[in-house]
Amino acid sequence: MTENTQQQNPAPTTELPTQYAPAEVEGKLYERWVERGYFTADAGSDKDPYTIVIPPPNVTGALHLGHAFQVTLMDALTRRKRMQGYETLWLPGMDHAGIATQNKVEQQLAEEGKSRHDLGREAFTERVWQWKGEYGGRILGQLKRLGAGLDWTRERFTMDEGLSKAVQTIFKNLYDDELIYRAERIINWCPRCLTAISDIEVEYQDDPGELVSLKYGEGDDTLVVATTRAETMLGDTAIAVHPDDERYQHLIGRLIKLPLTDRSIPVVADTHVDPEFGTGCVKVTPAHDPNDFAIGQRHNLDSITVMDERGIITVPGPFQGLDRYEARSAIVGALKEQGRIVAEKRPYMHSVGHCSRCKTTVEPRLSMQWWVKVGPLAQAAGDAVRDGWVKIHPEDMSKRYFDWVDNMHDWCISRQLWWGHRIPIWYGPEGQVVCVGPDDEIPTGEGWHQDPDVLDTWFSSGLWPFSTLGWPEKTADLEKFYSTDVLLTGHDIIFFWVARMMMFGLYAMDGEVPFKTVALTGLVRDEFGKKMSKSNPNAVDPIDWMDAYGSDAVRFTLAKGANPGADVPIGEDWVQASRNFANKIWNATRFALMNGATVEGELPPVEQLSAVDRWILSRLNKTVAEVDAYYEDYQFAKLSESLYHFAWDEVFDWYVELSKTTFFAGGEQAKVSGRVLGEVLDVMLRVLHPIVPFVTDTLWTTLTGGESLVVADWPTDSGFRDDAAEREIELVQQVVTEVRRFRSDQGLQPGQKVPAELTLTGTALAPHEAAIRQLLRLQPAGEGFHATAALPVAGATVALDLSGTIDVEAERKRLTKDLGAAEKEKADANKKLGNEAFLAKAPDNVVDKIRTRLTKAEADIERITNQIAALPKG
Structure with missing residues (x-):
């Protein structure tokens, strides 16, 4: 069939x-699968390929439910395709996770009373490699516990030799094509991690602040601005107003005194200013705000940096050396003494960016950094989906993807870290700038030095679908297994990772997409829908559940909850x-x-x-x-x-x-x-x-005596159907279900046998009498049989003799009591629903609950009445 x-x-x-013991089965069975090479792909095979690359977990990581969730789904896809006869490659690996890993080792050093600067760059980097060897990759071993059918012979790491060559190659190519450049711009700076971070590594949340209104200038030249960041006024280089705002026409182009300094700043007209917001005046600090930077560019304003990389004020004067928050209070106090506080501080909730790694408040900061010009790359990434070369599933997630790639800003790719791919740029003594590819000679001689920064982690992981297959070499793996079939990942990293891979894959592989489908999943939450977090008591270590219930139980639970794109x-x-x-x-x-x-x-x-x-x-x-x-x-x-x-x-x-x-x-x-x-x-x-x-x-x-399901054939639908047999068995199921319900209502135990007479002649149920009696514990009707209840169901009749099987009077008393309670519930519900004053005031959900109670009460009354009527007559 x-x-x-x-x-x-x-x-x-x-x-x-007699009992299944997962702990005695799973580990040995997984080792057998790996030893037999079931998961090892053959690039020389003539089978059609099916490829998935695992989203590389951080080397710092341990298995959490989010990993277990996505891994379960990827494993299911690859196991099925392998059984269907595809040459299946599921490629494992890890990400070096620049900031996260460096933070781990710096924390370790801090416990020893040291910093990375005490070791120096080379020794610190060696220390991180040691840490990686000792602690890194634990998650990969845990994936084996889950049963992940990964090709361990092809395991990769974003900083191994081959992937490092890929990073250097694509950087050189992009640089030569003028798609990588260096420029001074406003970036997101983390004063704790001491590095630039990209827009997508900033988490915004509403934080309480204080809005202060300050008076700039004197007499007729007075302007009032409101700010939550008074400390940045030390770097103001203009006041901006809207060019059509009649209130300030006389001041445009004039210089006004900047309080607490010996500088005067101009009043400029700029359409960015909203004249309806506040006083219609905006302080302009080009070195510490992206919008102000843009205004500064349009009006050729100076950019004055007022704090160092740790958020300490550097402007000479009474505030120098203060932390940014200390300086804020001190500056407001000084302004108040001068009578320049127009309105007292008042609470103000505003959206504030935080570093996704360490949660420190991010500081917008003017900085010289390396950038990717994303315009043409993002256009190609968007067109690949628009033109149908890549499918996003579920389809309604495509909008989020387009919202990102169609409005993407140039990507800051340099990080002020020591752990990561060093930017392959050398500077010479005469101002030379040389980009060095993997096969180029490194400039030598006095005065030559390499750029100290490293690349954003997402730069190297953006190459993952093809760098792991051997690119830039034309390897057999690349020829066989690229492009990959499915990228299965969480919808939360559609910006971090999916868009990066699309841009780099299309660029490096001559327009060939990195994957044909992007299958987006939701996030794993607790049973109440709350986000799981290590800081909350609801966080779960899936290893604990695997130990207690087996890996199959964890996998099936995760798969059973996996609706596309939904948490x-x-x-x-x-x-x-x-x-x-x-x-x-x-x-x-x-x-x-x-x-x-x-x-x-x-x-x-x-x-x-x-x-x-x-x-x-x-x-x-x-x-x-x-x-x-x-x-x-x-x-x-x-x-x-x-x-x-x-x-x-x-x-x-x-x-x-x-x-x-x-x-x-x-x-x-x-x-x-x-x-x-x-x-x-x-x-x-x-x-x-x-x-x-x-x-x-x-x-x-x-x-079966077969070798293993891992390499067994996937079953196919032969097309055999028998609708008549299905209808016949549905009738049997109806009879059994209905009589079981009746037995339960009468208080009979499941195994209690009852004499019964079945009238099945002439129905499709006749051949199934023995099975029906077996399932319902119905004995043949013998001498003295007296039908106390008859159930017509599915065209047949089942008559039962309940005399002697239950205490009829006790059962009648119990049911009568239940009937009274149901009738009272009905009366109460009707009373409330008949009260116009109540209906006018009660919320809709409360009224709906009462209507539901009424419906249930009516159903209970009908059910109990029938049960009483079916009781043997006394």
Whole structure:
């Protein structure tokens, strides 16, 4: 019924342990997969390639749920493609993570009472390499715990020799094409990390501040400006007003006195100023604000830097040496003494940028830095998506991508760090500037020196899809596996990383895109939807959950929550439920093996199959088709739900239970059903394998005697359908479900046997009487049978004799009490809903809740009334 091209071996006689113990299985099984080379790609293969490069985790990192989430999904994609016959490469590696790693080592040195300057650049860099060797890459070992099928023979690091050559090559190419340049501009400066950081490394949040109104000038030349950063007034070089603002026409072009200094500054007219905001006057500090810098450029204003790299005031005078915040208070105090505070300080919430690494408030600062001219690169990156060469999934995320690439500013790529790729620029004694490629000679001689800065971490990670495959060399890997198929990553780094890779990939690879699809995921959150953070008690170490419940349970929980682009809530009870699912697969397969499930021989012809057999094979093929469609659309939550429903509900709870009477009876039909059950389990374990690889591989090799699911064939939908059998079994399910509900309502225990008479003649249910009785614990109606309840369902009638099985009067008393409570609830709800004054004042959600209570009460009344009527008459 399904097409599986792999030759099956007879099932071995090895019995499964009574319980599944992940800790005893997972580590050994993963080592076996790696030793057998299942994950090692062959660049010389004639198979179609399928490539994913892992978003390189920081060398400082440890596995967190966000990593586990994305890795689970990437592993599922690559495992399925490998089973489908593709030459699959999933390439692992790490990012040197410039600022983050340098901070780690500096913290370590601080504990020793030292700084990096005590060691010097060379010794400090060597210390970082030592740290990397000792602590770095822990996360890669943890990925093995998760079952990640990565090609460890191709592991890369953004500062290994090959990737360093790629960085130097592309820098040289961009420089020669005048797409890299050096210029003095306003940058984001972190006074803690002591480096420039890019716009996307600044996190903005509303911080409380104080808005102060200051009076500049004297007499008729007085102007009032409002600021939250009074300390920067020491670097003011103009006051700007709108050219059409009639209030200040007489002052445009005049010089006014700058308080607390011996300087006078001009009043300039600039359309950037909003005349409706505040007083319509703006202080201009070109060295410490990007908008002011632009005004300064337009009016040829001086740029005066007032603080050093640590945020300490450098302007000679009484404020020199003060921290920026100390200076703010001192300057406001001095202005107040001079009577220049027009309005007292008042609280003011405003958006303030913070370093994403250390959370220090960022300081806009005029600085000489290296830049990438992103205009033509960003245009190409946008066009690749617009023209359909790259698909963004979900599609509605494309807008965020376009908003970024279509409005991208030039990228500051230099960092004032010691750990990273050194900028390959040499300066000569006569002002020479030489960019050195990997094959160029380094200038030597007196006075020559290399630029001290290193490149932004995202510069090297932006090359990841092709540098990891050997570029700039024309390697077999590059020829076979580029461009990659899918980039699966969080929507939060669409700006950091996705756009960078698009720009560099198109530039370096002659217009060939770095990936064909960008599949964006959400972020993992706790079960209440709150962001997980190390500083909050809701942070979870996934290793702890893997230790407690097994890696398959963690993987299945993450995949089950993975709706495209949406955040993923997760709680420990959900992982426990997934552990129960793994146990269910184990126990049901063990039962099947003990009761004749086999993969030997061909499936019996259709005419030999029972309706139950045909039903489950029809459902099996529909599930395979459904799962395939969901994979192609990156709908991991839906495919996981589909697999869960098929395995637990349809195979284990229905097919196995409906077939027990056949198995217990033995004979030829039992052999037929045993072969069907073997087929179903074989295919079910295959389609489950990419999500839960450990338990499925263990069970499948026991069932089939095959080598491993990692290299087994992916099942295909044969097209077999039997809608008539599906309708027939749906009727059986209706009868069983309805009678079970009735039994529960009557307070019967699940295993309690009840005499019953089934009227099934002439219905499709007749062949299933034995199975129905088995599932419902219904005994034949013998002598003295007296039907106390009759249930018409699905065209049949099930009559039950409940006399002697329950305490009728006690049950009638209990139900009557419940009926009274339901009727009171109905009355209360009707009273409130009939009160016009209440309805006029109550919020909509409160009214909706009362309407819901009324609906439930009415349903309860009907249900309980029917239960009372069905009780045996006294």
